[in-house]
Amino acid sequence: MTINDVAQAAGVSVSTVSKVVNARYGVAPSTMERVLQVISELGYETSLVASSLRSSRTNIIGILVAEFEPFALELLNGISATLRGTQYDLMAYAGNLAPGGRAGWEHRSLSRLGGTLIDGAIIVTPTVEIPHSSVPVIAIDPHAGTSGPAAIDVDNFGGAKTATEHLISLGHRRIGHIKGRSDLKSAHLRESGYRQALQDAGISYDPQLVHDGDYQRDLAAIAATDLLTLPQPPTAIFAANDLSALSAIETAKSLGLNVPNDLSVIGFDDIPEAAQSKPTLSTVRQPMHEMGATAVTLLLSMLAGEEVTQPAQMPASLIPRESTATAPQP
Amino acid sequence: MTINDVAQAAGVSVSTVSKVVNARYGVAPSTMERVLQVISELGYETSLVASSLRSSRTNIIGILVAEFEPFALELLNGISATLRGTQYDLMAYAGNLAPGGRAGWEHRSLSRLGGTLIDGAIIVTPTVEIPHSSVPVIAIDPHAGTSGPAAIDVDNFGGAKTATEHLISLGHRRIGHIKGRSDLKSAHLRESGYRQALQDAGISYDPQLVHDGDYQRDLAAIAATDLLTLPQPPTAIFAANDLSALSAIETAKSLGLNVPNDLSVIGFDDIPEAAQSKPTLSTVRQPMHEMGATAVTLLLSMLAGEEVTQPAQMPASLIPRESTATAPQP
DNA sequence: CTGTTAGCGCCTTCAA
């Protein structure tokens, strides 16, 4: 079912059909009607691929992710809602599913789709490389410096500080931290926030209480075990992300500890699982919906020809749930 | 950055570059090395659009949705997880965001992407039309007959029956129902399940207790109001979906009723909001993750050349939460 | 108003 079939069936040339499809001027009303008739009979739709190869505009916004995990999905939700009612369709592409090459998927996806298929891109990346591209790009959560394209992220430092202050306000003095991936800026910022909160409260920093969890479930479990089997274990743990926090809760349970009575745990992100765990997880929420919406807004202005370079920083907010409680009396 | 630039920089022809990129035989090792060198220097990636126009395989699975709402996003999650480790990438396309034409997006999206951009499609549709296509297609939740392509849906009848039985087991005898969209088969099946459960329990069917909610929030609110202002209002309501159920709870609250003490409410779907409402919503869960996984499995076998026509029906499971309780004593 | 022509970037015969 190509434009050729339509042209043939209607007894006109392909260019005439193209004009009708794209509502160009210069087609006789009668011809137009006949062609439209044939089109609807045959159920013809113009091929996105072919037309995008030829013309530069597609009216499609691409969102590029490594894979569709909860964070990206929430973002997608906000993006989709914001895009509704505009002229743009949304195409989400996970370019890292195939086995092999983990690195550089941002560049690969952008090169493969950019320029032709999509008019602009929102790229969700936890890595450092943000390629420059022929189309406007917004990066969300680009754990990197402020170089490169317009970027959006959450206030990692402030959020971590808030989380730690929450624990302090509950009377905790011995507070552990499970760090995130050390090559990501967000991990450092979150650790800094933790240390700042301690310092502000006059609690001295104890390196023994900080272990590496790499934002991953299994490594976080090891870190939690190390922390909890210390001669003087912490009464509370701030984990750099929810995944680590949930893992820490599991570990505490397996060691016979009760959360939150024996140990308080707080995470970062507020992924959907956080609200459904037992006990439900106290955490610091990234406003993913709003981040998605902001990304769209910025991208649309870039597409409208405006210059956008200023990175946007979104606020993080404390979500106290069941996994944090007042410190046990010694 | 096209294949031409690479060819020029490497001092070879485009066809040679193409052969190198696609690992075809017939290129001298030295040439190959030089070309690869240039490719990595220039950061060249083959254009998805151009190559898909020329060759039929892209190793991309498309998932076509009207928009990215919670149901589709959960599905996406399951699909993405199942696709990991296979050779396929995932492209999700929302082809109905642009204002205007609501109907027929399935056909439009499939025509525009199928045949060239994607090797196969999973289409998430609540409407009746399921177009035939040039690529293998699996339909999820196609509230339609068994005609057309391979389809996956949930046991609507059994799930509705289970929900109603749950209310009956709590002592309710006067049970209202807020129906779904009458043009969708799922709505009829859910109503049938409700009536079957009543009949099995020896409770006579009262047409006054069944109102139309169209699966929509606002219409469900009207239906709920009508039900609750009846001379003899129901003590429990089974809503055809969670959206309607949440709306019914709102309505009940605004009428001064306490849920679940004065009125029990149960929904259908188990969307994420159900676990976070106050009170949390009892419901019947569609196994969206598993439905997505099943869709992928079926699609992969179709792509491998096997015939798949048998529709898959997934089980629905009761998720009792706070919004249902024993019937108030008269 | 309509049709012919020339590519968009790529892959695939087919000659050289």
Place this chain on the structure above:
DNA sequence: TTGAAGGCGCTAACAG
């Protein structure tokens, strides 16, 4: 082993 040529479906000049 290499390159030239044709064409995938479509759009955009340009002639007629």
